[in-house]
Amino acid sequence: MSVQGSSEVAKDRSLLVSLAGGLVLAVVLFGFVPLEAELWVKSLHILAVISWMAGMLYLPRLFVYHTEAGVGSAQAETFKVMERRLMRGIINPAMIVTWVAGLWLAYEVYAFRGGWLHAKLLFVVLLSGVHGYLSASRKRFERDEITKTSRHWRIVNEVPALLMVAIVILVVVKPF
Ligand code: HEM
Numbered sequence: 001m002s003v004q005g006s007s008e009v010a011k012d013r014s015l016l017v018s019l020a021g022g023l024v025l026a027v028v029l030f031g032f033v034p035l036e037a038e039l040w041v042k043s044l045h046i047l048a049v050i051s052w053m054a055g056m057l058y059l060p061r062l063f064v065y066h067t068e069a070g071v072g073s074a075q076a077e078t079f080k081v082m083e084r085r086l087m088r089g090i091i092n093p094a095m096i097v098t099w100v101a102g103l104w105l106a107y108e109v110y111a112f113r114g115g116w117l118h119a120k121l122l123f124v125v126l127l128s129g130v131h132g133y134l135s136a137s138r139k140r141f142e143r144d145e146i147t148k149t150s151r152h153w154r155i156v157n158e159v160p161a162l163l164m165v166a167i168v169i170l171v172v173v174k175p176f
Pocket residue numbers: 042045046049053098099100101102103105106107109110117121124127163164167168171172
C-alpha cells in the first residue's frame with residue numbers, strides 16, 4: 001500500500017474512533033449521569049474546550065511556518081506530520097467531547113433556554129465551521145497544495161481567538 005493510501009486508512013480509523021468515542025460518551029452522559037454530576041460534566045467540558053482551543057490556535061500558526069518553508073523542503077514534511085497528529089490526536093476528539101458535554105449541560109441544566117445560550121451556540125457553530133475549514137486546509141497542505149499566503153494564515157489565526165472571547169463572555173457573564 002502506498003504512503004498516501006496507508007495515511008488515508010489511518011485517517012478513516014482516527015475519525016471513526018473519535019466519532020465512536022463521542023457516541024459512547026453521549027450514551028453514558030445522557031443515559032446514566034444524573035443532574036447532581038453537573039460540576040463533573042462541566043469540568044470535562046472545560047478540559048475539552050482548553051484542548052480544542054489550544055489546537056485551533058496552534059494549527060494556523062503551523063500553517064504560517066509551513067507556507068514559509070515551501071513545498072518539498074524537509075521542514076514542510078515535518079510540519080505535515082505535526083499538523084496531522086494535532087488534528088487527529090487532539091483537535092477532532094476535543095471538539096467532539098466539547099460538543100457532547102456542552103449539549104448535556106445545555107439540555108439537562110438549562111433545557112436549551114436563555115438568550116446567552118442561543119448566542120453562544122451560534123458562535124460555537126461558527127467556531128466549528130472554522131474547524132472544518134482548518135481540517136480541509138490541512139489536507140490541502142498534505143497534498144502540497146499551498147495556495148494561500150502566510151499573511152492569510154496569520155489573519156485566520158485571530159478568528160478562533162475572537163470567537164473564544166465572545167463565547168467565554170457569553171457563558172460566564174450571561175449578559176442577556
Ligand atoms: C460545543 C458546544 C457547546 C455547548 C452546547 C456549550 C454549553 C455550555 C453550557 C450549557 C455551560 C454551562 C454554563 C453554566 O452553568 O454557567 C457551559 C459552560 C462553559 N463553556 Fe461551553 N458550550 C459549548 C462550547 C464551548 C466552547 C467552544 C467554549 C470556549 C471556547 C466554552 C466555554 C465554556 C466555559 C468556560 C464554561 C464554564 C462557565 C462557568 O461555569 O461559569 N463552551 N457550556
